[in-house]
Amino acid sequence: MATGHPHVTALPPELFTNVLSLLDAHDLCICKTVSRYFSMTIQSVPALQYIIELELAGMVDEPLCPLLTAEKLARLRSLQHMRRHMKLVRGPSIPYNRMKPFKTSPGLLIQCNDRDGIEFCQFPSTILGNEERRWTIDAASLGVVIQDICVDRSQDLLILVGLPSIPDVSGHHGGLMLILSLSQDGDPHSLAAQSRIVMQNVDSRLMHIEGDLVGNLVGIPESFLYGHIDIRSWKTGEFLWTNESFQIALRDNSTGGR
Structure with missing residues (x-):
């Protein structure tokens, strides 16, 4: 009966993937240099590749996000591509009301107008799934x-x-x-x-x-x-x-x- 040292390839692929998923991005990158089998496995599993690319992007995962890992990886790659190949396109100008309160939030500009109402401008974003939208709250409805x-x-x-x-x-x-x-x-x-x-x-x-x-x-x-x-x-x-x-x-x- 032939005997020999057990090899990691003898493990079921699902079990091997679960073991690798316990590693952080740095350790996964080291594993990719160990053998071609390790490298091909990590590159073919979205959950493992997501760990590495998320670290390279300087971002952290949101555990409560309902998206599948493959979907999150696709969005992350889309965001990184946009960052690397950014093309600024001049759009319509937004008047700035001097000496009036204003506030910015991700994808949103809020500022008071000369009539003491509030103007909202939501910027379009493919990543956030937002369309451009503008609306106003009349000053009379606020009373302040x-x-x-x-x-x-x-x-x-x-x-x-x-x-x-x-x-x-x-x-x-x-x-x-x-x-x-x-x-x-x-x-x-x-x-x-x-x-x-x-x-x-x-x-x-x-x-x-x-x-x-x-x-x-x-x-x-x-x-x-x-x-x-x-x-x-x-x-x-x-x-x-x-x-x-x-x-x-x-x-x-x-x-x-x-």
Whole structure:
């Protein structure tokens, strides 16, 4: 009876592929140099090739993505081809409203117009499957003079901060935070317990959404260099945290100092 050392080719191909799938991109590249069999196996299995090409693209996988690995690999290659062979084509210009709040999000530009309404421009994208689209929310439906904008497309969330367009007869001089649906053209967000939240200070200089929370870098009216950070839940409207007043540091690009 002939005996010899077992060879990896004796393994069922599915088992061998499962073993290789446990490796990272660096180890897979090393395996490709070991033998022609290893190299052909890795190149023929989309799941293994996806690991390598994703690393080369400087990207990470999204586990919740519903696409098959072969589909994700095809999209990744399409994106990389577009990056390597980019051809800029001049399209229509978008007027920029100076001194008006604006915000950008992946594939979307939001800016206020001269009538205090909001203009949206969704850019076309083959990768994202978006068509070009433009729409406007009228100022009269908002009831605020907008001073700051924040958006989270993954939550269909649009948050506006501003002053009431009609003075409050009660004498309140604060501002309003509006929690709106991005896709429903400014209707109240379905997950927000309060769509209009009264704020003590409306001088919002920077706003950021993180999950259920929204943070505001709020300025002090008497000074441009001092402010504080307010954190609240946009879903419940509850005010959660604020820090003490601090000085806003400005970077001096000419010296590299602050």
